[in-house]
Amino acid sequence: AQTVTQSQPEMSVQEAETVTLSCTYDTSENNYYLFWYKQPPSRQMILVIRQEAYKQQNATENRFSVNFQKAAKSFSLKISDSQLGDTAMYFCAFMKPYGGATNKLIFGTGTLLAVQP
Amino acid sequence: SQTIHQWPATLVQPVGSPLSLECTVEGTSNPNLYWYRQAAGRGLQLLFYSVGIGQISSEVPQNLSASRPQDRQFILSSKKLLLSDSGFYLCACTRGNTEAFFGQGTRLTVV
Numbered sequence: 002a003q004t005v006t007q008s009q010p011e012m013s014v015q016e017a018e019t020v021t022l023s024c025t026y027d028t029s030e031n032n033y034y035l036f037w038y039k040q041p042p043s044r045q046m047i048l049v050i051r052q053e054a055y056k057q058q059n060a061t062e063n064r065f066s067v068n069f070q071k072a073a074k075s076f077s078l079k080i081s082d083s084q085l086g087d088t089a090m091y092f093c094a095f096m097k098p099y100g101g102a103t104n105k106l107i108f109g110t111g112t113l114l115a116v117q118p
Numbered sequence: 119s120q121t122i123h124q125w126p127a128t129l130v131q132p133v134g135s136p137l138s139l140e141c142t143v144e145g146t147s148n149p150n151l152y153w154y155r156q157a158a159g160r161g162l163q164l165l166f167y168s169v170g171i172g173q174i175s176s177e178v179p180q181n182l183s184a185s186r187p188q189d190r191q192f193i194l195s196s197k198k199l200l201l202s203d204s205g206f207y208l209c210a211c212t213r214g215n216t217e218a219f220f221g222q223g224t225r226l227t228v229v
Contacts, residue, residue, distance in 0.1 A: 046208065108162040
């Protein structure tokens with residue numbers, strides 16, 4: 002079974018600095034999708050970034066980028082120029098790209114990020 | 119794109135009372151549907167998922183059940199709530215290889 006591990010329960014960063022959140026996963030699959038979701042205090046889940054496992058190029062969305070290391074099964078999120086609005090819980094998630102019963106979305110336990118002014 | 123409607127947003131129920139949370143999806147057909155529970159300050163625990171009408175898979179044994187009477191409707195139920203059922207419940211859907219879409223969540227407090 003697939004598992005997703007986030008080893009940093011809480012992190013803190015100064016405004017305008019860079020922070021990296023870690024995520025590792027375990028799977029025997031070769032094709033899959035990885036996600037980072039943000040959950041602000043409103044508790045609405047917001048997609049931050051998505052990575053397809055068959056793509057070697059790391060995904061980037063504005064200030065957010067990932068370091069995807071497929072062999073190491075690592076998927077870290079880098080937030081550059083941190084802003085106060087980045088304060089949130091961040092979840093790493095894994096999904097196999099097949100239909101039917103195997104297409105489950107599995108989440109890590111989350112990292113609570115606090116951006117300090 | 120998909121939209122998920124989840125209600126109610128907040129619910130306070132006494133121990134031993136029944137529960138029914140409803141989730142409906144717009145903008146897609148034949149989605150995979152999920153119920154997650156999130157304890158305060160914790161991660162998302164997958165409770166149930168469904169790949170089609172009447173098809174429900176349970177991830178953890180518990181006091182809750184789920185049903186999918188229509189393609190885009192997913193219901194979370196309990197016959198008798200326990201204090202430990204308190205938490206934040208999220209409904210989500212996926213369709214093929216797309217991202218997951220989430221409802222606004224229901225904050226359930228069992229007193």
